[in-house]
Amino acid sequence: MTDVQDKVVTTEKPSVVATLFRFQSVFGLIAVFVAAIIFSPRKNGEILFVSADNLANVVRAVSEIGIIAVGMTFVILIGGIDLSVGAVLGLAAVGSAVLMVENDWGFLPSVVLVLAIGLVFGALQGVATAMIGIQSFIVTLAGLQIARGLARIWSGGQGVAIAYGDGPKEAPTSFALLGERTFGGLVPIPVIIFAVVAIAAVVFLRVSAFSRHLYAVGGNEKAARLSGVPVVRVKIAVFAICGLLASLAGIVHAVQLNQGSPNDGIGYELDAIAAVVIGGTSLAGGRGSVAGTVAGALLLGVLNNILALNNIDSNIQLLIKGLVIVAAAALQRLRPTS
Amino acid sequence: MTDVQDKVVTTEKPSVVATLFRFQSVFGLIAVFVAAIIFSPRKNGEILFVSADNLANVVRAVSEIGIIAVGMTFVILIGGIDLSVGAVLGLAAVGSAVLMVENDWGFLPSVVLVLAIGLVFGALQGVATAMIGIQSFIVTLAGLQIARGLARIWSGGQGVAIAYGDGPKEAPTSFALLGERTFGGLVPIPVIIFAVVAIAAVVFLRVSAFSRHLYAVGGNEKAARLSGVPVVRVKIAVFAICGLLASLAGIVHAVQLNQGSPNDGIGYELDAIAAVVIGGTSLAGGRGSVAGTVAGALLLGVLNNILALNNIDSNIQLLIKGLVIVAAAALQRLRPTS
Amino acid sequence: MAESFDLVRMVGIGKRYGGVQACHEVDFVLGAGEVHALLGENGAGKSTLMKILSGDVTEYAGSIAINGTPVRFSGPTDAQAAGIAMIHQELDLVPGLSVADNIFLGRELRTTVRTVDRRRMEREARELLDRSGVSLDPRRPVGELRVGEQQLVTIAKAISLDARVLIMDEPTSALTSSEVERLFDVIRELRNSGVGIVYISHRMEEIAKVADRATVLRNGKIVTSFDPRKLSTAEVVEAMVGRPVQTMFTTPDSDTGDELLRVENLKLKARRPRPGRRDPDGISLTVRSGEIVGLAGLLGAGRTELLETLYGVAPGGTRTGRILLQGKPIQPRGPRQALAQGIGFVPEDRRASGLVLFHSILANTVVSSLPSYGRLGVIARRMERAASTRMADRLRLKFGRLQDEVGTLSGGNQQKVVFGRMLLTEPKLLLLDEPTRGVDVGAKAEIYRLLGELAAQGLGVLLASSELPELVGVCDRVVVLRDGRDVASFSTADSGEGELLAAAMGQGAVFDEVGGV
Amino acid sequence: GTTSERASGGASPGSSKSCKGTDGKYTIGMSQANVAEPYRQRMDDDIKAAAKDVPQFDVKFADAAQDNAKQVADVENYITQQIDLLIISPNEAKPLTAVVKKAYDKGIPVIVLDRKVEGDAYTGFIGGDNVQIGREAGKYIAEKLLPQGGNVVELKGLAGATPQAERHEGFVEGIKGNPKVKVIASASGDWLREKGQAQMDALLKANPKIDVVYSHNDPMAEGAYLAAKAVGREKEMKFTGIDALPIPSGGIKAVEQGRLSATFTYPTNGKEAIAAAKKILVECGTIEKTQTLPTRLIDASNAAKIYAEENPTG
Ligand SMILES: Nc1ncnc2c1ncn2[C@@H]1O[C@H](COP(=O)(O)OP(=O)(O)OP(=O)(O)O)[C@@H](O)[C@H]1O
Ligand SMILES: Nc1ncnc2c1ncn2[C@@H]1O[C@H](COP(=O)(O)OP(=O)(O)OP(=O)(O)O)[C@@H](O)[C@H]1O
Ligand SMILES: [Mg+2]
């Protein structure tokens, strides 16, 4: 994918404009947010969109895509792509349900095993990409099918319902907590998980040596290798992280929906990629940020919410969403570059 | 993504190995073909897989994906990607049905309009990519949603049945011919359409100056521009061709299924991309061939067929297909290049 | 020489890139049948000025007239139509297309039915290549060619345009002297037929040989214009840099220490041989600490491949022979292991294999030595900045801020960043592949000075270069490679460029299989 | 569906609270699982058509595109909008139970269509009985089409979908009466016409003698017919489907035009849902907790008549 790239920026004095543009995905978010307030339906003088529980809903609704998109950001930063995340989410949702309900495992071992499965699955895809050198698009396209097939087989093809309790065929009540709301019943736990993941990722990318390697691999793989960056290890680690986070999202998904179904997460990969790209990360690799991705995910969430609150016809919604995605991506192109 | 290609032959001394590798996507196909013969069920001593009408079915089943994949090859050769093809197929299928059945248009005007819609839709995506500079992944992801939305609106959300005849609300019988079989009832017309498209594309890529420009844009866009290649025009043309072929596939789809449904072609883009990549075209652009794509599409078709003939469980099918895709892509990596 | 009239007249040309004034009020005149050298330090604005003339850069101040007619090009195609062709500094070829396709890209030869006339293109490409002195198969994909061969293809491509104005932006940076001589023959031929040629190069010795006139740019402005045959190299250099540059080449005293690297009959048999690659086929040599050993050879002699093999990045295959580092045998496995053992490598092509152009100077400098700036995988930003600043000072890097993108630096300064990155790893042995390609004389002098300093501290250097004056001037000893074998070894104290060249070309060379001292 | 152990959640939303009589204006939210299925699109269309006759009603539609999480969000958005009544056709039971209960507990009457949610935190359920439909189809094949016995192939819906399991289960029961009816092969066509066609291509190849194709829905049956026609074998066998949508591309037309021997209605319940809503909101009445609509056999004898009945305008 060699679509035009912004190669070299002259940075003698970082102008106000340049600084603004650094945060433009946030501006896109603010623009959509303001538009949402303006177009929000009102009931009894109250602007429905900004009501506390609606906002909580918005963030809860994007928390899974958000968690996945953080992992996707890593993968895209090294110039790869991961189409398997939605299927891995489904696999993890099924895994959580089957282990806790059908196999009567405890909370911790189940969660650990499910996360480990995501990690290993991602790492294997990393191996195929980094060591055999198959393009990640293809590896993860195959990974998607494999994960989906495994989920179907593991679940017996049916959604596995999760009931809570201490009896047999019941999941531990500690697991249910993950789906609850806290801080006065306002902030859903999934939102907190998303926030923790996002903040951890931002900090990690800022301070770790690993992150330098990651950006270098995405920026110029050959140069990175010759500079002594452990390219293969970085790639495997990144795909493993992405698989791990998709798994985490799957656990969150299962607990929110009280079941694990092998059809969970179909198409989530495209939403996650859209969030990453709207957030200003280049599909060519080497530049981008998790903060942008979070803004991108929230933008999509607000957009979905305001369209739904206004009961826009679902077909028209498809058109509007397509146009907004293009507009948001076009905004990225407005950067002051050569 | 640096696989070297069969476009240009190394001629210092074209070793046997190099020659073999030029055709390795064909070898993948042959391998799968042989495996299919071995694993084919037999009835009364006849190997079911190689019976004439089964082979005709195999090719008919891949003809739509094949036609799309030819267009996709062009897009991928210039370093882009087109995720909208499945949705454009659906739009074209709906369009053919609505125009001929509900609007009582004739065969030719309907087909011309539908093809024109695909062409323009593709060209618009090309404009967004080439002139605004948005990455094609995002443009066509949005395009997918828009085309799907348009198809839903145009059809009223339901599949439009095609009945043939001369009366009102009936499609002209000339249209039905497209779905027939010829040469002693053996070769389906869709297969002939696919073959014509593929051969035309191969010849076109071999003899036209445009094809040199296309490879140049994908291989080194800056060099292409400096050499006076009309980069923007090439890109727009390529996306337009891809849209046109997706439209053509949609017409074929409608006639084969006797209806145009807005849900036609969901997920076809991934199959088409898989066919292209298995055929040895690099997602990085600049290297690849239509012949490889045809081999890739047939490989997928044979695989689907043999799994179905053996009644393999659909979940296991997912696993097997995923593994074969990875294996076929890995085969591409074995070429003697860096 | 043909009578000169103003084939090209550029008046008051100005171009800004953000805060950088690449060209300022430049007046430039080129006559027909004139070879006009354009000189200046890295970043002086030479390429920018010529990109404006060739239609690549379309937004600029000032005016251009061709043969007295004012023109304003909207793209390279316009310029080509007006008879202006340019060989770009960065080799802009399409790797997947054949040599012939590349030469005729954008103006393919057609048959009567408008299809591409492949056979005629191949024939004409072969003739063009023969003319510029290489016998390359026109059907080979350009991606398989060596840098030098690619440069010859771009030259052939430019010549094929039959232009009235031919701009050559550093056409010889990857060529060795014999190819350069052939090119000069072509240039003379073109000049005699009335073509106006702009010639940009950092190799001073070439200027006096081909140019009729020379113009010097500094910081985007013209500083002087003169007849190069009337000035000495030292005077030309002073005009470019703005101050006298005393010693171009350090003359290191051979105060060398223990044996650092010993290569004995090294052979690499690649598992999958690639056409045009010249893997080591029996190379022996030694490098002592404090010693700078040169690697000479013609295009394709196998210098790059030797360095890649030593650094462990050569393609897989069977390696025979021995490599000893400080007396201990090593098996090069890759950059990480090499760096850990104290071997650093500066690759030939800094843009493709050296830098992430859109990342900061800081990130590019420290990427090889990250673990030393913090613990537990967390980077201490202050340490990292300090190291980077230290290196920038030491190399006299010309830059704005450490956060600036490396791609905005001039070529020579980019080279220093790659260089500095390796120095931060504190190597014992540095493998340098054409470290001064495209670097201006001033920066070269600094790099040489630095090499001398490092050698004095006990570093060993293996330096591959195509520039004979550099090899003779900088190295203590030069090993000549030909066809993947070492064929001669000279001490620079008592041998000159002529002998090196003769050995490289295989004419009456001393056959010295042992190599070593 | 199973019934959960939980006690019924408080008082059922009094019709007194949401009912404002004939003068009221009511916003109804319809949460559809997936409009990409013709059956569900028709359900929306039926609701739209029925609501036209109730001037007090303003019906909004949301499409969850087959995603449970999206459907949960859709219902939550309806709650935010303070709709007067919720109609939901759930993608799956368990994941939607909690949010449906949330709406119900907030006093919004809930009418559940086609697929049940768990527990009893809803006002009424209207649906068909897939096991029953499968059984009817089985009986029809065993008694009418193959009284002398014969070979049947089964084209199943998407693996994992409840109706797929139920239509299979009922069918097996239905053909029990005639032991000479043999199911010689089955394949999954994922509810899709083209998948049905491709699977049938292979089934035809692998099975020289097929007498009846039992398909879990009409589109797959049509696909199977096309596959048989392509090899000139469509006359050798009979095809049956399920759903019988009264639309031009639906099963009734296919029966009328002779491609399918029979199909079985799977009622969309759209009309019934609006009737129930009217009862609750406008008439302040109560509705039955569970209303199961019977299936009808459509064959050549009644197809045209029923199609006309279902499409009174055209
Ligand atoms: N695309 C660009 N964006 C920003 N700055 C640029 C760009 N191209 C050139 N510059 C700047 O313009 C100045 C002149 O560059 P130019 O390439 O003309 O130098 P040059 O004389 O050709 O140097 P060299 O000898 O290294 O090739 C430099 O400071 C360079 O950094
Ligand atoms: N067939 C090929 N395919 C891909 N890369 C090649 C091929 N042949 C050579 N190379 C690459 O080209 C480089 C060697 O060419 P280079 O331009 O360095 O030659 P040179 O410097 O003129 O000669 P020398 O071999 O003496 O260094 C190496 O990086 C090598 O990997
Ligand atoms: Mg330059």
Ligand SMILES: [Mg+2]
């Ligand atoms: Mg070299």
